[in-house]
Amino acid sequence: DGGITQSPKYLFRKEGQNVTLSCEQNLNHDAMYWYRQDPGQGLRLIYYSQIVNDFQKGDIAEGYSVSREKKESFPLTVTSAQKNPTAFYLCASSLTSGHYNEQFFGPGTRLTVL
Amino acid sequence: QKEVEQNSGPLSVPEGAIASLNCTYSDRGSQSFFWYRQYSGKSPELIMFIYSNGDKEDGRFTAQLNKASQYVSLLIRDSQPSDSATYLCAVNPNYGNNRLAFGKGNQVVVIP
Numbered sequence: 356d357g358g359i360t361q362s363p364k365y366l367f368r369k370e371g372q373n374v375t376l377s378c379e380q381n382l383n384h385d386a387m388y389w390y391r392q393d394p395g396q397g398l399r400l401i402y403y404s405q406i407v408n409d410f411q412k413g414d415i416a417e418g419y420s421v422s423r424e425k426k427e428s429f430p431l432t433v434t435s436a437q438k439n440p441t442a443f444y445l446c447a448s449s450l451t452s453g454h455y456n457e458q459f460f461g462p463g464t465r466l467t468v469l
Numbered sequence: 470q471k472e473v474e475q476n477s478g479p480l481s482v483p484e485g486a487i488a489s490l491n492c493t494y495s496d497r498g499s500q501s502f503f504w505y506r507q508y509s510g511k512s513p514e515l516i517m518f519i520y521s522n523g524d525k526e527d528g529r530f531t532a533q534l535n536k537a538s539q540y541v542s543l544l545i546r547d548s549q550p551s552d553s554a555t556y557l558c559a560v561n562p563n564y565g566n567n568r569l570a571f572g573k574g575n576q577v578v579v580i581p
Contacts, residue, residue, distance in 0.1 A: 386567060397557060397571035405567065413568065445512055449567065455501050455520060456567045460512040
């Protein structure tokens with residue numbers, strides 16, 4: 356089955372810990388994205404990558420880091436510098452990086468800081 | 470002004486009626502427009518995209534785009550209880566990259 360997978364589904368983090376969220380796609384999509392969603396809010400872009408070994412900051416990149424070593428994978432690390440990390444994290448991918456880029460989402464990871 | 474605005478509060482519609490959702494955007498150069506459906510606790514699912522002025526129909530869904538007035542609408546005909554969800558409007562502003570700007574969403578409740 357083609358699709359986007361995210362793991363884990365739920366993640367609990369203690370104060371001061373770094374955690375890494377996994378995102379994998381087998382759709383052969385070039386572009387991948389990380390969004391954050393807070394209750395009652397729209398999605399906000401954290402980072403995106405249009406090609407392997409390249410990525411750009413989105414609107415709320417502070418306290419996060421990413422890598423894109425493989426086309427299929429785009430992991431997100433939430434560092435201890437992110438002061439309010441409790442949120443629903445969504446990974447997405449699209450075939451191209453142009454304007455007509457239908458983005459498809461994975462199932463999400465719900466992160467809670469204890 | 471926010472990039473994408475969805476101002477309507479929760480929308481309650483009787484089963485079988487038409488649900489109408491509106492979205493306005495600020496960047497006149499925006500090229501592509503998307504509607505996502507998000508069930509509670511789940512990730513967004515792409516249900517419609519539109520690139521040209523006018524109407525685009527897919528099953529019970531119709532997207533309407535008016536670039537001159539900078540709004541995009543979604544109509545859901547013959548609303549079913551399974552349509553109860555939050556609908557997110559997303560726009561690709563003309564920033565030279567492929568980021569999407571999302572509205573906060575409109576909750577639709579279909580009453581049997």
